Amino acid sequence: MNKPIMLSAAMLMVLGCSQQPEKQTDKRPNIVYIMSDDHGYQAVSAYGYGMNKTPNIDRIAAEGALFTRATVTNSLCAPSRAVLLTGKHSFVNGKVDNVQHFDWEQDNFPKLLQRAGYQTAMVGKIHMDGLPQGFDYSAVVPGQGQYYNPDFIVNGKKEQIHGYVTDITTDLALKWLEGRDEDKPFCLLFHQKAPHREWLAAERHYKEYTKMKFPEPETLFDDYEGRGTAAKSAEMNILKDMNWAGDSKIKPELMDELGIPPTLNWDKNAYNNNLGRMDSTQRAAWDSVYDPINEDFKKRYPSMSKEDLMRWRYQRYMQDYLATVAAVDDGVGRVLDYLKEHGLEENTIVVYTSDQGFYMGEHGWFDKRFMYEESLKTPLMIRYPKEIKAGTKIDALVQNLDFAPTFLDYAGAEIPSDMQGESFRKLVSGETKDWRDAIYYTYYEYPSIHMVKRHYGIATDRYKLIHFYYDIDEWELYDLEKDPHEMRNVYDDPSYKSIREEMHAKLDELRKKYKDSDENDKKYIDSYLSATSGKK
Template identity: 70%
Template sequence: MRKLTILSTTLIFMLCYMGEAKAQRSSKRPNIVYIMSDDHAYQAISAYGHGLNQTPNIDRLAKEGLLFTRASVTNSLCAPSRAVLLTGKHSYINGKIDNEAKFYWSQDNFAKILQANGYQTALIGKIHMDGLPEGFDHSAVLIDQGEYYQPNFIINGKKQQLKGYVTDLTTDMVLDWIAERDTSKPFCVLYHQKAPHREWLPALRHIKQYSSNTYPEPATLFDTFEGRGTAAKTAEMSIASHMNWAGDNKVPPTMMDELGLQEHMQWDKAAYNNNLARMSGTERAAWDSVYQPIMDNFKAAYPKMSSKELLQWRYQRYMQDYLGTVAAVDDGVGRLLDFLKEQGIDDNTIVIYTSDQGFYLGEHCWFDKRFMYEESLRTPLLIRYPKEIAAGQRSDALVQNLDFAPTLLDYAGIKAPKDMQGSSFRRLAAGRDSHWRDVVYYTYYEYPSIHMVKRHYGIRTDRYKLIHFYYDVDEWELYDLEKDPNELRNVYDDPAYATVKKNMIQQLKKVRKKYKDSEQNDLHYLPKGG
């Protein structure tokens, strides 16, 4: 009887201990892996259903978690978007209004807050901002835009050139850092890929497959911009007129000279030569074995090609290389998800995939971003966290990159500072709250500059979009996204939309006041002498 009592007591103790341990594990603060690629259009993720390519590993995040269909940015440009991510504040508040403005690392950011509250933090990959990153126990960042082959990194303040392909190297360093972390503490790693940023150089393992594919043309590839204002007509991001022949389309500079093709940007030929010169002899031979026949065929066909055929050829070249670089990003996501599972931490790790903004994949005959039009404004956003987010969910909520900082702090159990302008979408993602904002605010400042996209600001609601272009023009555009999803018809002066116009202008005024923006800010950020 005594033995049974001792056994029962021991069993009860063990069960209590196991229950307590399980409770402790379930209450542990989650790890965070925030994946941000550069210029990755939502159209180039197969989970979004556009049929351009296959991204099975990124799609896993949608299958096992939540996909946002209308996520957007506050400023569609590389460095400003990253500044918004870190600070949770609009560009005119954090000061990083464009790629040239200085970012002050001394200001608060969510990584600093996580770090101060017991998180291990790391930033690995592209950040595109000068200065040693603050808020991170470990940093390994590319210099400026970075290079695809044999890239240079600044690793904890020291420059180092690494051998290999940048997308794979960035993934390697992320996995190594997670493996070597202090397992007694939660971690947050910003896993930032260079790809698919210009000038698109795919990994050698992907070039043969992707360079042989033919991709569907967007409905607006031959857009004439009828019915729209000055901004769309004067932007310099046309595949036909402004894309570089050598750096972008990979036409060798010597062949450009033979065919009489002119540089649009003065660094066109230099970009080609410098990028390919970074390859080893073996890599360059493998590259040339695929690309040289393509260029030989182009050289033979060029004299008889119509302007339409030439645009179509350039579009295919663009898509082949762009989507080829995406393939390696997808490979990296797969490696990460498998690694987290192998480590037994996948259930307690939040994995977010996004891009610093959207990108044009031939829509309106454009490449690049910057505009408030949909392809540029919208960014992919997928999140997996089994403890809170049910598998296979989709949301049309108007979340923004402004919301990342407060959301990540919320997951870590930390209250966001009052001066952060975004909102946590944690409850929204978990399906515990359907209430969310009904309008988002956007600003763009980098003009005059590369691509010549005029300065503008505006708002987007569930159905409508209002944009004001200013500085050297004073033009307004209004779009009905339900009837005109491709944004081909500006209805600002259409009498049928008079009431909508009035309501949107009122909303714009309220939003600018809410986010502490004003005409004074617009004037403050004009170029010197402007």
């Protein structure tokens, strides 16, 4: 097993003190795009929800711009990443769900940056099959990756690296930055696996976070009245649908002792496989913290009500989830410090975002997929001192569709006419306020895990129109100003008749603009069912 690739704090201090600011011959801006997996905006302290502290991520917002209405076009891991790379909607780039193949032969913005003279690298999670194209260097985790002693595919060669995945991903990113050609501009895609399920934190964080208690969202016990079939039939309730062993970290043998059946067929396997990757020292440290949690649960379980269990599982979820976020924030800090110490801060665009939003107990849920706010919205902050004033706040409807053309714009490279996103460079610099007034969304992966029904829709700054289709035909309309938690579907409310008509007209307009259609929906239903044999 290989030793961990580490740049020690001492080494970085020596490099920072001894090295003069780097003399980059090509003065075009560098790009560091940091993306975590399933990091809800609620768990970034810059957004003010008070759940946790992310001081390093917050630095990007404080020194640059914070986006309050950033959204995705398809709230699912692989499709979101395909949209990032191509600047095209899922139904155009072909990666509509986690099942369909992604065609790496199509153009993407890193390829275009390479042609324009940039060095490019991808480190961390991409969650798409095939060797990433458009990168001079890639070190990616296969599939979802593992938290402890993970496998990486480094320039096409698989190897296991000892340590904690978030720290290793940061090490690899810093190692590439250290070894790049200093005369050329660079673009680094720095993608963390965390905080994706099943939320195994680093020792330094789980020892702290398992002692914490977190505030409950006011909709934790939502009964889904006032909405349609889709919300009521989804399988992502923390009490009912979260795995006991894999997610809540109840030992499989204790589940058997207490008569708790597995939630899904991979419940116990997830626990055994994840912890089975640990070495004896890592496992001993883990057991010293989680064994007492199991013992306490064993004593309490027989007398716990469903409400007690929901509250207990919510706290367990938040403890592990937010602990994994803490390591992501550590990594962001290390990269920001590197840029500062090496004189790269002024000429480097730094982005922090997630591949989509995530439920942290709102409506009783975990996961994403829906076009509802917690899933649709994503954290986004950008720092670029040359053009973006510190403390900037952007309320415009920016999407992950816009990253590719924005980066090409900053690099002075040509933006292909078939890219569907728009550069928000002038928006964030304050040169213009002219921007789209609605965003378009699609979701395809059904029937599948969590059973979120297929849907598409649009959102403006105030209203949201959603069409659930395939095995149902239902419309939902929400007034986000009066109903920010989306508890009441007003589609059939007579007082919203004119709004409903306006939103339908705008939906038709955007489907035409982006070249979506019912034929696309049918095509991807057929291809998905063929690939999955129509099984859940």
